[in-house]
Amino acid sequence: MLGIFEAITKRLVEAWKSDEPSGRRNAFRCRCERPIYFQNSFCLGCKTPLGYQPDDLQVLAMSPGPQPDWWIVEGEEDQETYWRRCENFDSPAGCNWLVPVDDEEPLCRSCRLNHTIPSLDNAESALWWRKIENAKRRLVAQLLQLGLPVVSKVSEDPEQGVMFDFLRSPEKGPRVMTGHAAGLITLNVEEADDSVRERIRHEMREPYRTLLGHFRHEIGHYYWDRLIDKTPWQEKFRELFGDEREDYAAALKRNYEQGPPVDWRDRHISSYASVHPWEDWAETWAHYLHVVDSLDTALRFGLRGEDVEQAVEPFTIDDLYDPKDADAKRVILLVNSWVQLTTVINELARSMGQQDFYPFVMSRTVLRKMHFIQLVVKEARGGASLI
Known part of the structure; x- marks a missing residue:
């Protein structure tokens, strides 16, 4: 036994x-000692603002900085290191990641990988995009933990970077296919619809099909090219x-x-x-x-x-x-x-x-x-x- x-x-x-x-x-904890989680942007107990600090790979409590929209994360109060929220914080993506204030890129290390996002005029697509970004942020955080190269093909390295197209199939086709080609990962956003994804899983006789699984598979193709x-x-x-x-x-x-x-x-x-x-x-x-x-x-x-x-x-x-x-x-x-x-x-x-x-x-x-x-x-x- x-x-x-x-x-x-x-x-x-x-x-x-x-x-x-x-x-x-260690599981993430707020300064009030309540547990907090990877996707949290504020503590549900004490309402303290939270952000994911990509250098320390942690969700941390934040205090206001010396200028509007500047933040100091816990543990860096004496270092004069300031952060701002990702530009997608107030978007349907609801990104809780942080960006150094001296970074010219307004998007975090995960969101800057996006090349095409769904049309936000469609409420359904906006909801799907949030689910997709939640899965992608978990992927990117793990890649950073592994010490693997994660740079944007859009804004940082057009030759060896990676980027994402999140596309929806037109009503009359053709159907968008999830896949990878030369650093571009395409995902059919309908995969974020649980009923659609489950139907496809049954049709394909798959034991497992998730957004995170798609991301981990397709990024594998990218790293085959790189490594x-x-x-x-x-x-x-x-x-x-x-x-x-x-x-x-x-x-x-x-x-x-x-x-x-x-x-x-x-x-x-x-x-x-x-x-x-x-x-x-x-x-x-x-x-x-x-x-x-x-x-x-x-x-x-x-x-x-x-x-x-x-x-x-x-x-x-x-x-x-x-x-x-x-x-x-x-x-x-x-x-x-x-x-x-x-x-x-x-x-x-x-x-x-x-x-x-x-x-x-x-x-x-x-x-x-x-x-x-x-x-x-x-x-x-x-x-x-x-x-």
Whole structure:
């Protein structure tokens, strides 16, 4: 019998290195000590204004600065560091992120990535945009935590940056397709409609479909271009994921006509990952982000639980892409903790008549691919360990 949440917390506290961005091991709290959350712009208890400070990666209480619309965040009162709210604070996006007052860009590090937003003349589209931005801000915050490059293709780096088009399909078509091309991520805003997204999920026979999942998948394509293409990682990628030079259109056609291979579960995290090496990378990348963010949240909130029986055989260091890597032991602790956590949360979801929280099974081949991604991310952040 194993105390699952206790085991997760103990393992991760022991394993995670102390050089990570500050505050990641503590749930956000207002100066009044009430809990506050990632999307909050003011404390529901004491009404203190709050803002997300992207350098410290925290939601912090704020006090008025020396000029109108200038703010001082908690912990910086003696540094003469001033912030202003993102220009989208008063828009339907309701952005709670902060921008340094000396930054010429009026939009925060998340909102400045937008190239096209939905028409705000349509109340439905405005509501969808808010849901989309909530998911995108969570994505961008995690990318910043990982130490990955996040710059705007619109206003900062036209060659290597990333930007987003949020488009709605015309009544008479054609339908907007969610995807990535050369740093431009397009999202069909109708995906923010729960009923539409659920219908598509059923039609596509998918176990999981969310806005955040879309963002994590598509940003994976972007980082393949940034971190794998024409780098020393490319040949290693081909050995593990397959040769991306395979005809992509032909691979899609084959998948839609014949379906996935019978044994896809042995080698891929999802049936869609079996379509083409690019999709295998993007799907695995998305799951890497799922695992890291969910376990980070569990750790920050110090979750505990009753003893549960270990239902699966734990992974070992030999299951990793590089068992000799210096962080191999920590990676195994993280992944095995994830398996334990999802075992309990899936059962909790079932007890409420809901879908599984994590309706996937991670094979040893998938774990090797995820560890490969961990090594790529580690190099991208200058060799500093993430876990």
